[in-house]
């Protein structure tokens with residue numbers, strides 16, 4: 378499987394599970410302890426907006442307008458290090 382990682386604004390539950398499994402966050406997600414990078418609310422299948430890589434770690438972002446706009450700024454200001 379190649380990396381087909383990209384911003385996800387619409388994910389199916391199965392894809393989401395697979396993605397979170399791949400990035401090592403599935404346990405926290407299922408346990409209800411996975412938190413939004415920006416507002417630190419618990420992120421669930423209902424409010425997840427995106428999965429991002431931040432300083433080598435994967436983080437999730439919830440779908441609140443404030444968090445989405447912070448995400449846009451975050452993505453715009455950082456230099457993607459693709460390796």
Ligand SMILES: [Zn+2]
Nearest residue numbers: 413416439444
């Ligand atoms: Zn948030």
